[in-house]
Amino acid sequence: MEQRVYINKIADFVDKEVTIQGWLYNIRSSGKLMFPELRDGTGVIQGVVVKSAVPEKVWEDFSKLTQESSVCVTGTVTKHPKKEGVYELQVNNIEIIHIAEPYPITPKEHGVEFLMDRRHLWMRSPKQTAILRVRNEIIQAIRDFMYNNGFILFDTPIFTPNACEGTTTLFSTDYFDLGKAYLSQSGQLYAEAGALALGKVYTLGPTFRAENSMTRRHITEFWMMEPEMAYYDIDDDMNLIEDFLEYVVQRVLEKSKSDLEILGRDISKLQNVKKPFPRITYAEAVDILNKKDVPLIRKTENGEEHIRPFPWGEDFGAPHEEAIVEDYDKPVMVHRWPAEAKSFYMKRDPNDPKIALGVDVLAPEGFGEIIGGSQREDDFEELESRIKEHNLPLEEFQWYLDLRRFGSVPHSGFGLGIERMVSWICNLEHIREAIPFARRPNRIRP
């Protein structure tokens, strides 16, 4: 009796007759033999159609198929005659559901623009489905880690009346009689309210940045996971980051092995991601830059100016991050930053008011910043003057200041960019492949 099964479970059905409900990915023929490759979303399996062994109609039906035609194929599962651990389907019947029109995406090479214009079809290909399954596993691992460590899921609003951080540009929209609303660039300020209510919370959802950044690491709509913890200082924060990253990476290694294989990922690099991670201060990072003679490059009217030694107080660019990370095979935590380079809500170091208690986590292999976190300013006066210094509208922050009026406590948190995490774990060339439909400054379709 035939049974419906999915391709990723096919090994359990050797010598049994099964029906695969899927699509034709590719087909090769050799006279009286055909080798259709079937995909069903969980994997790909090669069918074998022998002309002398199937009814004439089955042979004719297979001859008619175009790439991405949808079919239900029945056959007996066998081991591949040459390849260990690979299975085939000895076909004996087919039901055609739909003959596809000529499919634009062939198993050959295509350009980026062509593929992104057809993202809704491109995502059917083996590499893209593998990435999307790994993304699923990463998010599931994050949720499990948070749940098992006592964090409460705390959903923050996407419509907001003001900037969480005054620095970056926001998308705006009309909001009835209340004027402008802005799409959230971070759920952090709301998560802080949640932490003072529930102890440990996290948000996981889309965030928006109207930055005209055309790099392989930026999209305008990205997903962020932001935990926020009451009674955590910056060192507690870094301890959590270590536990968290180790868990997620090792969990994905365990559960998504076959997908990482499809992606050609060097697994040994990810196996290294075990705590402790290197922790270096910003000042130590600057020392590294100067030892390696990496200058700050500033653009001027007549070209570029190379400044040596790297001046204290400047933020790092891509070449600096690379130079800092290249000696390590684990994520690197850079902490205690110049306050001026960082956001208004970060707490100052009690030992040095020029230092903010922030931490950036740089992924290995040049994938750049994946996490940014900090201990938050919990003193009312300090925070209020910081808001004023940054020219932020004080009225809009009164509710936020309330958190320092009513039972203020030391608290910390961080934000993880989901797509950057996916890019790193899957070793992607570009972040646009880390999310089903990437939004960039020059693309909103499909």
Add this chain to the structure above:
RNA sequence: UCGACAGUAGCUCAAUGGUGGAGCAUUCGGCUGUUAACCGAAGGGUUGUAGGUUCAAGUCCUACCUGUCGAGCCA
């Protein structure tokens, strides 16, 4: 936003300033173990747009459009 590079068949790419080609895809034919299968044949073009230089422009010049990569900013 700035910088570099690119735009030729459905796709990926060739073409010294001098007759625009190939592979894949499509259609047809062949092949009993193929792996981006292979072999044979056919159809497929206003060379991104607008100007200019030249006897002659896909090729050189100018502007614009679109894209890619990099920088800044950030997760």
